[in-house]
Amino acid sequence: MTVFDLFRRRTSAPVARERLQVLLAYERKNRNQPDLVGVLRDEIMAVLARHVQIDPENVQVTMDRGDTMSTLEIDVQIPNVGTMQMAASF
């Protein structure tokens, strides 16, 4: 360790602390509750499946959890053949 290190403040430990605090606050709150993202994904998929045929391989679900807001993105590829009418009504 050098004297220089003592004054260097760009360290990784505070980042670790911040990330843990945010994550654990979330996990503790949701410990005994159903996984919201999982429930949303399943229900949205069920609604879509009622109207169009969906290949589960062509579904992308992404999620980004922020401090005050989270986003859930569901990207579904809907085949065109025979489903044009459905697509128009969306």
Place this chain on the structure above:
Amino acid sequence: MGKVVVVTSGKGGVGKTTSTAALGAALAQTGKRVALIDFDVGLRNLDLIMGAERRVVFDLVNVTQGVAKLSQALIRDKRIDTLFLLPASQTRDKDALTEEGVDSVIKPLKEKFDYVLCDSPAGIERGAQLAMRFADVAVIVTNPEVSSVRDSDRIIGLLDSKTLRAERGETVTKHILITRYDVARAMRGEMLRIDDVLEILSTPLLGIIPESQAVLRASNLGSPVTLNEPTNAAARAYVEAARRLDGEELPMVLPTDKRGILDRLLGRRAA
């Protein structure tokens, strides 16, 4: 009536078995009667760390199934005669252990021993839950590192909900034991600080075990580090942690505080 202590962590490889052996030996050295139980069914290792791997005849599952008597399965330590080990079974049947079976082993042990130390398997499944089921006290082994702290938090959640004490509306006394602590890295800000870990987990500290070559040497030789190299910093930290577990109030000293300026100048390592 003895105390049942679970040594647990969630995450694997953080030092549960090493800590069980070291704390158990340290307690037994003060004259306490101590029984160590390995709950890691299928992956037993406490026997190896204790240097008793060639003396295993019966195991925990044998006792719970009535194949062997408890007194036949307990292995007395060759170095300390108040220290005993009940090894885990090597069976691959995950359901070999039942709650009733574990209860039937812990009950008589509590009557004969001052401390029953339960070495939990990693994870949060059945094995880990059975290891903590009858605990009065929990030692949560944590490395100052994000994944270990997260898993400790989950284990604390289980201790507060899935133990017999929790279900009765009582609490399991919880302690954090920080292992593999590297003072130099912590000073450089590369490692989570102790007070950050304690604040995040809101659980009091039992001890800080410094990263040390002596721990590996002790494992190699099959001897708890507190017996193998009693003057080593890690061993001393375990001895102090054991005394705190036994109710003593000792000041918490960072493990390398004893490293003098001369050692630093000469580049000598603390451990």
